[in-house]
Amino acid sequence: MRKFLSKTLLAMSAAFLCCASFSATAALQVFACEPEWASLASEIGGDKVKTFSATHARQDPHYIKARPSLMSKVRKADLIVCSGADLEIGWLPLLLERAGAGVQRGMVGNLMAYEYVPLIEIPTSIDRSLGDIHPDGNPHIHLNPRNLILVGKELANRLASIDEVNAVFYETRYGQFEAKMNQAIEGWLSDGKELKGMQVITKHKSLSYLIDFFGLEEVSSLEPRPGLPPTSSHLARVLESVSSMNARAIVRAPYESDRGVDWIVSKANIKNLVVPYTVNGDDESGDLFSLFDRSLAILKSAL
Numbered sequence: 001m002r003k004f005l006s007k008t009l010l011a012m013s014a015a016f017l018c019c020a021s022f023s024a025t026a027a028l029q030v031f032a033c034e035p036e037w038a039s040l041a042s043e044i045g046g047d048k049v050k051t052f053s054a055t056h057a058r059q060d061p062h063y064i065k066a067r068p069s070l071m072s073k074v075r076k077a078d079l080i081v082c083s084g085a086d087l088e089i090g091w092l093p094l095l096l097e098r099a100g101a102g103v104q105r106g107m108v109g110n111l112m113a114y115e116y117v118p119l120i121e122i123p124t125s126i127d128r129s130l131g132d133i134h135p136d137g138n139p140h141i142h143l144n145p146r147n148l149i150l151v152g153k154e155l156a157n158r159l160a161s162i163d164e165v166n167a168v169f170y171e172t173r174y175g176q177f178e179a180k181m182n183q184a185i186e187g188w189l190s191d192g193k194e195l196k197g198m199q200v201i202t203k204h205k206s207l208s209y210l211i212d213f214f215g216l217e218e219v220s221s222l223e224p225r226p227g228l229p230p231t232s233s234h235l236a237r238v239l240e241s242v243s244s245m246n247a248r249a250i251v252r253a254p255y256e257s258d259r260g261v262d263w264i265v266s267k268a269n270i271k272n273l274v275v276p277y278t279v280n281g282d283d284e285s286g287d288l289f290s291l292f293d294r295s296l297a298i299l300k301s302a303l
């Protein structure tokens with residue numbers, strides 16, 4: 001109990017110190033678990049926020065280490081923004097143990113994006129011992145750009161609550177982002193019309209929202225279950241589905257290994273595509289808009 005109390009007092013004093021030193025001119029510190037959320041925070045927060053992303057596009061967000069440098073970043077954060085739905089379950093809880101009271105679960109400084117979007121691929125039954133790593137549904141939500149609008153709205157609300165002086169600023173920036181994104185979505189859907197129904201094979205379930213958005217059809221995945229590496233018997237089944245269907249490409253994220261991909265590509269007439277997955281996933285995906293421009297162009301190369 002005493003330990004708990006002293007911990008709570010410590011957290012409270014840390015929170016006080018954070019806010020006492022915060023002035024109207026100091027930028028809010030936003031700790032994002034993934035680059036897409038850092039980018040979204042910059043879109044809405046502009047120069048009023050300073051963003052940091054715990055992972056980059058070539059790192060698998062399911063599995064990183066809760067390094068001391070990350071702990072020190074999360075300790076300074078006014079707001080953390082993560083996908084949630086267990087994507088960061090291997091490392092975020094450890095970081096939060098050392099973080100201030102204001103960014104703990106349920107607080108205004110803790111934004112779990114999955115709570116604000118419709119999740120897909122919610123399993124009816126799960127068995128972690130079989131490798132299932134997405135018990136709440138698919139957490140790779142940012143690859144449907146409509147979800148960025150939904151999360152962006154909540155992000156603007158959170159920034160406005162934490163930094164009331166600039167509430168109108170965040171609201172205005174959100175409005176601009178929403179309009180720009182809605183217009184971009186129309187353009188992507190119109191340019192991507194021919195992608196509708198194109199069959200693809202995935203590596204992991206990381207691109208499901210992108211596949212959904214463009215109306216592609218995922219015919220098979222190299223992982224027998226989300227999180228499980230491909231076995232040779234599973235790969236043989238995937239190859240069978242390539243020949244029986246009309247799959248055009250194997251698509252994967254930059255951080256996903258090409259294990260099994262070469263084998264399939266050597267045996268079937270199918271393209272091996274890496275889409276950027278998130279901001280800076282390749283040289284031409286520097287923000288959330290170019291992320292989808294690039295993804296669309298890469299997918300269309302398989303037509």
Ligand SMILES: [Zn+2]
Binds near residue numbers: 134204226
């Ligand atoms: Zn995943």
